[in-house]
Amino acid sequence: MPLGLASIAAYLRGKGVSVGIIDAEAEELSIDQVKRKMARIGPDIVGITSMTPTVHDDLAVARASHELGIKVVMGGPQINAMPEETMQFKFVDFAVRGEGEYPMLKIIQAIDNELPFSDVPGIVYRDEDGRVIMTPPFIHDDLDELPPPARDLLPHERYAAIIARGRLTTLCPGRGCPFRCGFCFKQPSDRKIRFRSPEVVADEMEEVIDRYGIQEINFVSDTFTLKKSFVEGLCEELLSRGTKVSWIAPTRVDSVTPALLGLMKKAGCRSLRFGIESGSEKILRLMNKDTNKEYTLQVFRWAKEVGLETFAYLIIGYLHETEKEIKETLAFVKELKPDLLMYNAATPLPKTRLFEQAVEAGIVEKDYWGKFLLDENYPRIPYLMKDTQKWIDKAYRDFFFSPRFLFKKMIEFRGKNIRNYFKAARGIVGLRKQ
Ligand code: B12
Structure with missing residues (x-):
């Protein structure tokens, strides 16, 4: 189960934000079904978790959300590995590097109160000139301060x-x-x-x-x-x-x-x-x-x-x-x-030592993951x-x-x-x- 999302949801709920989770993978939903579900729920902001190998599906959800007029925040390992590259997609409004509980709350507050995003830790955003700006990744010091994940929002029977x-x-x-x-x-x-x-x-x-x-x-x-x-x-x-x-x-x-x-x-x-x-x-x-x-x-x-x-x-x-x-x-x-x-x-995932060595050995092209990100039909990494x-x-x-x-x-x-x-x-x- 997506513990990261459930942890963020519990934290936000504790701060008075109304939240829900769609685990599209567990529920085996198509993009159209996800889109319909979101249109029904009508959130202001959607947070999407992403890993590099699953990024094409994650971006499809981001695009669908944007089409519904919902603000998109992406987080998870894909953002930590390729923050600027993922922000190339204009339908991604923000991304979060590091741990997402506190930064997500701060993004919501910044949007609601029109506060500067430069003060929000752990985020990637575009400034008025369209330049991608990153604030340092955020890490929670004391995990006991975080509430247990909001398991009640997850489809338990599917796991x-x-x-x-x-x-x-x-x-x-x-x-x-x-x-x-x-x-x-x-x-x-x-x-x-x-x-x-x-x-x-x-x-x-x-x-x-x-x-x-x-x-x-x-x-x-x-x-x-x-x-x-x-x-x-x-x-x-x-x-x-x-x-x-x-x-x-x-x-x-x-x-x-x-x-x-x-x-x-x-x-x-x-x-x-x-x-x-x-x-x-x-x-x-x-x-x-x-x-x-x-x-x-x-x-x-x-x-x-x-x-x-x-x-x-x-x-x-x-x-x-x-x-x-x-x-x-x-x-x-x-x-x-x-x-x-x-x-x-x-599998030489981006920003790993194995990837660097595979490039040095001439087995993988240096910009493999950049090309993979842009083209969902790009061949599997060799x-x-x-x-x-x-x-x-x-x-x-x-x-x-x-x-x-x-x-x-x-x-x-x-x-x-x-x-x-x-x-x-x-x-x-x-x-x-x-
Ligand atoms: C448990 C786990 C799994 C589980 C559960 C995955 C899940 N859905 O959560 C299973 C076994 C299913 C799994 C599968 C895979 N995994 Co895995 N997995 C992990 C592991 C060990 C822990 C993740 C975890 O639950 N952490 C605890 C929670 C609380 O933290 P979190 O998920 O990191 O979330 C926090 C932040 O990342 C951030 N965040 C995350 N999402 C979002 C979203 C938003 C909007 C925001 C704001 C913030 C945010 O905030 C969260 C709370 O602080 C990590 C290694 C690691 N230590 O992170 C690898 C890891 C995430 N997995 C990895 C990979 C590659 C995979 C697979 C692609 C492997 C494969 N080839 O099949 C599959 C993909 C399956 C899928 N379709 O999702 C890589 C990802 C690397 C990358 N560049 O993307 C990691 C980092 C391992 C590694 N070190 O290389 N995985």
Whole structure:
């Protein structure tokens, strides 16, 4: 679910602004349907969240809003990566860099009271001469000051995940990330690591259980276990309150200890999602991942010993990767034996180290994303390695059709709806006509 939008909505509502959210993607709405819905609601201002790969759809919503005479504010990673380029579209009135709660309120107040936009932090706007002006990105110091996201405005029944056990929601415990992985896009908010206090997070967990009947919480942050005192505090809080809910969280192998894993399991953690990325030490170094295989194996053993499930994120087709390194990754996965995994094709997103390196290597044109932005039919960014998609398909088949995995699932699914599971698995495995 779009937690960013829901957080902004809650903040604005707390300041007396009347708000609503349309999650067009979850509701599977066409642009025409979005436009009709907006015409019915009739807002003065629309805020649109955008990621680079989804920018064409986001801009289509912006254009449709502008046609209805609604002021358009765009925010999210696309704006942090390409602020000036996105402002080329005259139907985008403002954009927000960094975190959007406070800047969005200030934009509304500036429009309502005809105040100067130059005083609003974190925004991109056009001055009277049409020049694009940017004020420094805004970051909230204390996340406890922000209200919990306005989940009541979201279409709950539309959110589901194949990895979830029961009705789920996502919950953001903190913001910021100190690591410098080459494939990751660093946003302004990454510069400052902030966690909410354990009591406030536990309160939000109880709220989602009581109000929405949530059975599993998927924590959304870059590294949930980055601040040990936060995790310990939260686990102790949940144990002392007797909160009964299953939760899963993303982490890195170098930020957990056996004691912490044991405590998390006791406090309801079902599964940890690890950024493993590769089974090749060479590729891990190129990614600037700062982990190694031996330690990863050790951490997976610790997790299994305390009864935690493990989920591995992996990347295939990194720059300078060859068949040899991919085979090392596939062999490593067999050693690690994660309960579930996800493979992604290496994608050089704008303003990442990987993108710079792909340009230097002559694989991607320097202005690729600029051209992509202007042309919705522009071809997909080139794979960095030949046959990347074929290798991903093979890697998934190796995993999902391994006797170990199938046997485990058969036991787990005794009496359950196994057909739906295989339908979803087929989607992941990408069983396509060759
Ligand atoms: C959770 C997550 C997901 C989830 C949920 C996405 C969602 N709809 O919110 C899932 C798994 C679905 C997902 C999918 C993808 N993701 Co993702 N995801 C994240 C992650 C880890 C956290 C986002 C989050 O919820 N943060 C917490 C909330 C509270 O903050 P926020 O979303 O950043 O919002 C704040 C600001 O950005 C800003 N803001 C955001 N929107 C708006 C709108 C307005 C109007 C304003 C004023 C401000 C504003 O204000 C918000 C509140 O402060 C980020 C990494 C990161 N740390 O940000 C990557 C990230 C956003 N994802 C990324 C990518 C690339 C993708 C995919 C395109 C991958 C793919 N190829 O499939 C897909 C796109 C799917 C889709 N159609 O939306 C990239 C985006 C890079 C870029 N240049 O666009 C990121 C930054 C990862 C990275 N570091 O490279 N993702």
